[in-house]
Amino acid sequence: MKNETKCYHCGEDCLEGKLTYDEHNFCCNGCKTVYEILSSNDLCDYYSMENTPGFTVKDKAEHSIFDYLDNESIKREVLDFEGEGFQRVTLYIPNVHCSSCIWLLENLDRLNPAVLDSVINFSSKKLTVNYKSDEMSLRQLAEMLDSIGYGPQINLKDADDSKKPQKAFDKQLLIKMGIAGFCFGNVMLLSFPDYLGIAGVEEEYSSFFRYLSLALSLPVVFYSGSEYFTSALKSAKQKFANIDVPIAIGLLALFVRSTYEVIADVGPGYFDSLVGLVFFLLIGKWFQSKTYAALSFDRDYQSYFPLAVQKRINDDFEPVPVKELKKGDEVLLRNGEVLPADAILIDDHASIDYSFVTGESVPVARKKGDYVYAGGRQVGKQVRFVIQKEVSQSYLTQLWNNDAFGEKEHHTKLIDKVSRYFTVVVLLIALFSAVYWQFTDPSQTWLVFAAVLIIACPCALALSTPFTVGSVMRVFGRNHFYLKNADVIEKLNATNTIVFDKTGTITETQGEALKFCGPVLSEAEKALINTAVASSTHPLSRWIKQFTEVKGFDYTIESFDEKEGKGFIAIVSGLSIKVGSAKFLGVEKSNINNATQVHVSIGGDYKGYFSFEATYRKGLTNLLDALKSKFKFQVLSGDNDKEAERLESMFPEGSVLRFNQSPEDKLKAIKEIQTKGNAVIMLGDGLNDAGALQQSKVGIAITEDVSLFSPASDAILKASNLMDLNKFIKLAHEGRKVVVASFILSLLYNCVGISLAVAGELTPLFAAILMPLSSISVVVFTTVSVNLISKKIKLK
Amino acid sequence: MSVILVLILVSLVVAIAFLTAFFWAVKSGQFDDTYSPSVRMLFEDRVKKEKEAKND
Numbered sequence: 081m082k083n084e085t086k087c088y089h090c091g092e093d094c095l096e097g098k099l100t101y102d103e104h105n106f107c108c109n110g111c112k113t114v115y116e117i118l119s120s121n122d123l124c125d126y127y128s129m130e131n132t133p134g135f136t137v138k139d140k141a142e143h144s145i146f147d148y149l150d151n152e153s154i155k156r157e158v159l160d161f162e163g164e165g166f167q168r169v170t171l172y173i174p175n176v177h178c179s180s181c182i183w184l185l186e187n188l189d190r191l192n193p194a195v196l197d198s199v200i201n202f203s204s205k206k207l208t209v210n211y212k213s214d215e216m217s218l219r220q221l222a223e224m225l226d227s228i229g230y231g232p233q234i235n236l237k238d239a240d241d242s243k244k245p246q247k248a249f250d251k252q253l254l255i256k257m258g259i260a261g262f263c264f265g266n267v268m269l270l271s272f273p274d275y276l277g278i279a280g281v282e283e284e285y286s287s288f289f290r291y292l293s294l295a296l297s298l299p300v301v302f303y304s305g306s307e308y309f310t311s312a313l314k315s316a317k318q319k320f321a322n323i324d325v326p327i328a329i330g331l332l333a334l335f336v337r338s339t340y341e342v343i344a345d346v347g348p349g350y351f352d353s354l355v356g357l358v359f360f361l362l363i364g365k366w367f368q369s370k371t372y373a374a375l376s377f378d379r380d381y382q383s384y385f386p387l388a389v390q391k392r393i394n395d396d397f398e399p400v401p402v403k404e405l406k407k408g409d410e411v412l413l414r415n416g417e418v419l420p421a422d423a424i425l426i427d428d429h430a431s432i433d434y435s436f437v438t439g440e441s442v443p444v445a446r447k448k449g450d451y452v453y454a455g456g457r458q459v460g461k462q463v464r465f466v467i468q469k470e471v472s473q474s475y476l477t478q479l480w481n482n483d484a485f486g487e488k489e490h491h492t493k494l495i496d497k498v499s500r501y502f503t504v505v506v507l508l509i510a511l512f513s514a515v516y517w518q519f520t521d522p523s524q525t526w527l528v529f530a531a532v533l534i535i536a537c538p539c540a541l542a543l544s545t546p547f548t549v550g551s552v553m554r555v556f557g558r559n560h561f562y563l564k565n566a567d568v569i570e571k572l573n574a575t576n577t578i579v580f581d582k583t584g585t586i587t588e589t590q591g592e593a594l595k596f597c598g599p600v601l602s603e604a605e606k607a608l609i610n611t612a613v614a615s616s617t618h619p620l621s622r623w624i625k626q627f628t629e630v631k632g633f634d635y636t637i638e639s640f641d642e643k644e645g646k647g648f649i650a651i652v653s654g655l656s657i658k659v660g661s662a663k664f665l666g667v668e669k670s671n672i673n674n675a676t677q678v679h680v681s682i683g684g685d686y687k688g689y690f691s692f693e694a695t696y697r698k699g700l701t702n703l704l705d706a707l708k709s710k711f712k713f714q715v716l717s718g719d720n721d722k723e724a725e726r727l728e729s730m731f732p733e734g735s736v737l738r739f740n741q742s743p744e745d746k747l748k749a750i751k752e753i754q755t756k757g758n759a760v761i762m763l764g765d766g767l768n769d770a771g772a773l774q775q776s777k778v779g780i781a782i783t784e785d786v787s788l789f790s791p792a793s794d795a796i797l798k799a800s801n802l803m804d805l806n807k808f809i810k811l812a813h814e815g816r817k818v819v820v821a822s823f824i825l826s827l828l829y830n831c832v833g834i835s836l837a838v839a840g841e842l843t844p845l846f847a848a849i850l851m852p853l854s855s856i857s858v859v860v861f862t863t864v865s866v867n868l869i870s871k872k873i874k875l876k
Numbered sequence: 877m878s879v880i881l882v883l884i885l886v887s888l889v890v891a892i893a894f895l896t897a898f899f900w901a902v903k904s905g906q907f908d909d910t911y912s913p914s915v916r917m918l919f920e921d922r923v924k925k926e927k928e929a930k931n932d
Contacts, residue, residue, distance in 0.1 A: 179915040186916070202912040251902050258898045262891065270884075288881060292888075 088115065117191065117228060118184075146226065148388030148399030149219040149234075157387070158218065158234060160208070166196060167213040171232035173225065174785075176205045185230060192216060192224055207232070234387055253366055256304040260359040263296040267352045270296075274348040275845045290342045293351040301335050305358040323499040323542050326506060327361070330537020337530040350534060350844050353851045357539050360855045368546035368553075368566045377564040377793060381455070381477045381767055384436060385420045389413070392464075402471050409467045413458040421454045422474040423465035430463040431618065432456035437476060438718050439584015439765045442620070442676050442692050455767055460618065479743045479771045493570055494816070495545045498823060499538065506536040506834075513838040524840050531842040535833035540826030540854040544819055547859050551866035552815045558876045560786065560798035561808055568794045571778050572812040574759050578707065579750065579772070581764035582717035582727075585782045585802075587694040594627050598688015605682055607633035612650040612657040615640045620678055624659075624690055647678075655683045662689075694723065699803040701730055706806040708732045712758070716741045716749055718768055747771030763802075767791050807873050814869045821865075822858050829854035 088104035100106070106115065148154055161168040176185070182200050185207055189195040194216035198209040207230075211221060222232055270289045312328035315321060331354065338349030390397040392410035402420040405411070410426070413419060419432070430452070431443040437455040446452055452465065454474040471477060510532040517524045549566040556563060563569065580586050601609070610628040613621040615637055635653045642648040647660010658681045662669035665679045667686055679689040704713065713735040715727060721739040728737065738749060746764075750772045753760055762769070762776035765783060770791040773779030781793035782802060790796050797805070833850055836842050870876075901907065 179918075182912050182915050183919055186919075200912055201909040202915075203909045251907075254902045254907060255899060258895060258902070262895045266888065266891065284878070285880060292884070 146219050146222040148386070148390075149222055150217065151388055151399045151401070154387050154399070154401055155218055162213070165212055165214055166210055167218065168208065168210050169218060169221070170206050170208045171222070171225070171234065173200070173205055173207050173230045174233050175230050176200060176202065176207075181230070184228065185225075188224070191228070195221070250369070253362065253369070257359070257362045257366060260300050260304040260355065260362055263300045264352070264355045264359045267293045267296050267355045271348065271352045271844075271848065275848065286348075287342075287345065290348055293349065294339060294342050297335065297338070297351045297355050300355045300358050301331065304362060305331055308361070320496075321500050321503040322496045323538065326499060326503045326536065326538050327542055329503075329506075329533055330539075331357070333530050333533035334537070337527075337534065348844055350847050353534075353844070353847045356848075356852050357537065357855075360539060360852070360859075361542060364543045364546035364550075364859075367550040377796065381480065381770075384418070384455070384767060385471070386418055389417070389420055405467050405471060407467055407469065411465050411467060412462055413465065414462040415458060415460060417458055419452060419454050419456050419458065419465060421467050421471045421477075422469045423452055423454075423467045425450050425452055425463065425465055427463040431459050433459050435584070435766075437767045439581065439587075440719075476743060476767060479747070479768075493545075493567070494819065495542070498541070502538060502541070506533070509536070509834060509838065516838075517840065521840075528837060528840050531837035531840070532834055535837045535842060535847065535850070536830055537851075538826070538830070539851060540829060540858040541823060543855055544822035544826060544858050544862055547862040548815050548819045548822065548866055551863045552811060552870075555811060555866065555870040555875055556808060559804055559808070560801045561804070562786065562796045564794045568778060569812050569815060571759075571794070572761070572809060573816050575761045575777055576711060577714065577753055577758045578711045578761045578763065579714045579716055579753070579776065581746075581762075581766070581769050581772075581782075582715055582723070583694065583719060584765040585763050585769075586700055586715075587696055594623050595691055595693065596627070596688060597691050601628075601687065603630050604633060605687065606630045608635055608652050608655060608657060608682060609659070609680060611635040611637055611652045612640075612648075612659060615650065616642060616648055616659075618642075620676070620690075620692070621659075623692070624678065627690070657682050696726075696730065697799075697802060703803050703806055704731060707809070710809075711761075714738070714749070714753065716746045716769075716772065718742070718746075743768040743771055747775050750775040763797075763805075764791070764793075765799075804875065807875050810873050811866075811870055811875060814873075815866060818862055818865050818869070822862050825861060826854055826858050 087106050101115065102119065104115065149158065156162075159167055159169050173185070175181070182202060185200045186198055188198045188209065194212045196210040196212065198207060200207045207225075209221060222234070225232055270293050273286065273289060308324050308328045308331060311322070311324040315325060334350050334354040334357070338351050338354060341347040341349040385402060388399040388401050389405065390412040391400045391405065392412070393400075397412045405421055411419075411423065413430075425446050425448055428448050430446045432446055432452060433443040434440055434456050436457070437453075443459050444456075451468070453476060454471070455476045469475075472481075510529050513532055514525050514529040517528050546566070549569045552569055553563055553566060606628040607630050610625055610630065611633075613625045613628070638651040638654070640648065640650045643660070643664065647658065647664040650657045650659075658665055659678060662677065662679050665681055665686065667679055669677065676692040677689045678692075680687045707713075713731050715731065715735070715737045717723070717737070717739050718741055719739060721737075724737060724739065728735075731737070738745075741749065746769060750760055750762060754775070760776040761778045761780060762772045763780050763782055764770075764773050765781060769781075773781060773791055773793045778795065779793040780795045780797050781790035782797055782799050783790040784799050786796055786798050829850065833842070833847075836846065
């Protein structure tokens with residue numbers, strides 16, 4: 081039975097007894113609280129922006145997780161600026177997703193007058209707040225943001241990053257493009273008289289126009305185009321002709337020849353071709369460099385670990401930076417906090433959620449004296465640990481000391497392979513034609529030599545790759561597959577093996593995996609269980625609660641007694657309800673599988689158990705079928721081999737399944753596949769896959785929500801689009817064909833141009849038409865064909 | 877000097893002024909975030925609050 085009422089704040093279904101306040105329905109207390117805050121501050125316009133703009137807020141109890149922001153040294157790391165009476169801070173807010181978010185976050189001063197102003201950068205999801213520091217602390221600011229559902233994500237990595245200036249390169253490219261575009265427009269206008277033959281009539285202007293063109297081309301060649309010269313020099317030193325070498329030769333020939341013509345007063349020169357060429361090349365570079373500012377592809381454990389943890393100092397717990405933790409320190413973890421280093425539990429019970437490490441979403445129970453690995457998140461009440469290793473030396477984090485995190489292997493791009501031959505051929509043609517003219521008409525020798533170099537400048541060639549991969553990246557982006565950079569597409573084409581992580585990658589991560597084993601529960605029984613588990617804080621209880629949701633019953637809970645780590649006994653409307661482990665209920669654990677089980681008895685009658693079992697994502701077998709002709713598969717699972725049989729039946733024959741893999745083992749497994757000459761695509765979702773993702777040719781991080789944490793990788797793929805992987809690979813392959821086709825197209829242009837140049841017929845007017853024409857037709861051809869192909873293979 | 881030359885020089889100066897404006901726009905970060913300004917301009921001004929202040 082599904083309740084159709086939607087929460088007024090967050091838009092989720094109101095599953096349990098809905099709350100009504102101010103004539104609106106809310107799914108939970110959190111949403112109601114947000115509504116109260118908003119309405120009491122006159123911010124209800126928020127709701128008129130979009131139908132369901134909000135988020136489900138977290139429990140209020142979690143707010144104290146920000147109290148480390150009172151620590152002076154941490155505060156100094158996080159703050160941008162500290163002035164007299166006010167402070168400025170920039171916080172990363174992962175939850176920003178719509179125009180109402182912008183509105184709410186930029187109206188913080190209405191929620192709390194201590195905020196002077198707040199500005200959000202939507203594309204990078206960063207909020208900059210100025211606030212009065214004597215009326216509000218940084219911690220209070222963070223708590224306020226959290227209470228309205230926009231909790232900032234503050235971690236080690238950010239604190240380091242804020243000191244570096246970001247994206248300086250992007251701005252430089254824009255400025256270079258601006259200059260090139262400006263000069264291109266003006267030079268073209270100034271060249272018209274020459275092309276139209278007007279210069280002959282009003283001769284007094286023509287030399288003025290030509291000198292002006294020369295002056296305008298200087299900043300373009302020496303500033304906007306400077307990268308091509310430096311890059312060409314660099315590759316010449318390494319005796320390797322990349323695509324920038326012929327471009328630099330062409331630009332130089334154009335510039336020298338044109339300058340000579342103007343100064344010697346023999347012709348108008350090719351300034352507009354020169355400037356236009358640089359402009360088009362820069363546009364190509366810009367088109368390809370589309371980046372996802374809000375996504376980070378370089379996150380390591382530091383960006384997941386907290387800045388500080390509660391450490392015992394004398395008799396008190398105080399927040400200290402995690403870097404200062406040493407062996408033997410006693411730390412306190414509260415609900416939702418992450419354990420930053422390997423430690424031993426000294427309280428009786430803890431339930432640790434390793435979902436960011438392994439992808440497993442069912443928390444594991446730990447007992448007193450257990451050794452607990454770093455990276456787990458405590459769920460439930462607060463617990464104490466004794467640190468066993470420093471943060472950087474822990475089981476998980478020492479993965480980052482591996483060599484794989486150095487330089488990645490070099491990948492020779494297709495364009496560089498082509499340009500190696502291209503440069504040689506062009507230089508030979510230029511030389512031969514120069515020799516030929518030396519014997520027939522020596523006055524033409526240098527003109528022809530320069531003309532060949534000019535027209536052979538591989539502008540169109542150099543544009544075909546950026547525009548193809550730029551278009552492919554945009555199609556991928558529309559389908560929630562985000563690439564770190566354009567090179568990933570070419571690397572994707574070179575792979576022949578796909579390695580999957582199991583938990584969280586090919587299995588579902590949410591509570592959908594829950595099922596009840598035993599006689600079917602009646603509606604009334606469901607309602608009884610539902611009422612009982614509502615009082616439990618155990619994370620599994622929440623899922624059971626969702627599962628047993630029914631309408632129309634009104635039971636009240638009379639007593640509730642939870643035995644940590646075992647289960648609970650509740651009296652609901654006079655009936656005793658026992659929920660917990662098999663041992664707690666005194667029944668035999670069902671050994672059908674090793675899935676986590678929660679057993680239930682009502683009024684002393686054993687009813688059965690809830691089983692939390694991994695379910696594989698829908699469509700996985702279809703995906704594997706579609707890919708099996710081109711790829712071999714492997715599965716690297718950190719779990720035991722209980723699922724081996726099921727996996728074997730799903731994966732085609734010849735696939736290798738490995739179990740009990742530690743993070744280091746996964747990395748080694750990838751290395752081993754690579755030494756056999758295979759190139760690997762790795763799909764993983766947790767920190768324990770980070771080494772394997774780094775080592776593989778293309779590491780793809782799978783995540784349910786792209787703005788949340790994902791380990792360092794070459795690409796980030798939203799889990800819901802995993803089944804499109806075969807289409808992505810197909811499009812990458814087709815993209816390569818498009819590049820090759822446009823290479824041929826631009827080489828045809830070059831053949832026409834070169835034959836004219838060799839014959840000594842190349843006029844500036846002809847160059848001015850042919851060069852932009854070839855560039856534009858290549859651009860149109862590549863973008864249109866990539867979009868047609870993506871439609872054909874049914875990508876958005 | 878012919879009037880054409882003057883005109884061309886003047887037009888160049890004007891164009892350079894716009895180019896400088898573009899540099900300023902890039903450097904002051906106006907291209908960093910192209911989405912939120914488009915939404916921000918649609919937000920209601922704070923009329924309500926001021927009205928209330930008047931009523932008080």
